[in-house]
Amino acid sequence: MSSLLNNLIVTDPSGSSRKESGGNLIHLQQRPTEDMATQGNRGRLRALASGGGSMCLEEVVIGEEIPYPYEVIQESAEYLLSGTRHRPKIGVICGSGLGGLADQLDERDVFPYESIPNFPVSTVVGHAGRMVIGLLSGVPVMCMQGRFHAYEGYPLWKCAMPVRVMKLMGVEQIIVTNAAGGLNPGFKVGDIMIIKDHINMQGFAGDSPLRGRNDERFGPRFPAMNNAYDKNLRDMAKKIVADMNLSDVVQEGVYVMLGGPTYETVAELKLLRVVGVDAVGMSTVPEVVVARHCGMKVFAFSLITNQCIMQYDTDATANHEEVIEVADKRKKDLQELACRLIVKMAVVDQDG
């Protein structure tokens, strides 16, 4: 048995796993809570063939993972609150390559995701994987420097679980950012698209971060999703970009989230354009759905990091390196936009 354990992969119910080769140490990144275990999520070991004549054991999840109950989210929130004197009412989720905003915070407290009870971990390049809480121009904010995507193996509710943690910490308004491909032919690489609406593709297929038993302490069973993207915040942002002389690179449009991790085929893109999509990405929608469910005001934007490729006869391809590179070039403008918006959001919040 010990030779089997020499090459062991342990997978927690979220799918995050550690491979331990050459040792018998089993490291579960996150233990299933008792609640989850009693609801049929307990893992079992599965033998897998691997190269080099060795054997892998993988713990697999049996059945569907149950979303964390209120008390589990509360535990994460209390942990963060006990580790900082800041009491943010504004939260920010930083998209691919856009985490630099968090480094601008003063008097910041930094929590790697691994250290926060019940938190998933980031696995994508350009997502540092830390919660940063501090002051931006004197306003307390909490920034997710890295988010969770469905393609990493997380269920939608887990991708959006930090939004509920923010809610229980007192956050009332959230800024969600992402990198996206520009599908609208009028968009250029480097443009900033203020999101005015989204198409929830996963919802069409019967999946939702709100799927499962509803806890009214978070929000209603059937939340409305028109006006998901707050009109006042969008108007405020438009004034700010005009002041920054950025109006010519700012667009407004409809975002769609696909599951990824593949970029889209030409046929898929043509279909999406027909139904009114302006920008294509792999995130944001679950976070916005959960934020609206628990009554937060939402502002979101996409940085257009690449043009979607709509022709068959080209060698050009979308790639993550380009996404990170374009994000890096635009980061100063985006940080200033977010910073100015946060200051105005805080004033509006104070005035009620």
Ligand SMILES: O=P(O)(O)O[C@@H]1C[C@H](O)[C@@H](CO)O1
């Ligand atoms: O986290 P976001 O949505 O900004 O990241 C986008 C979507 C994929 O994760 C990645 C593809 O390049 O960038």
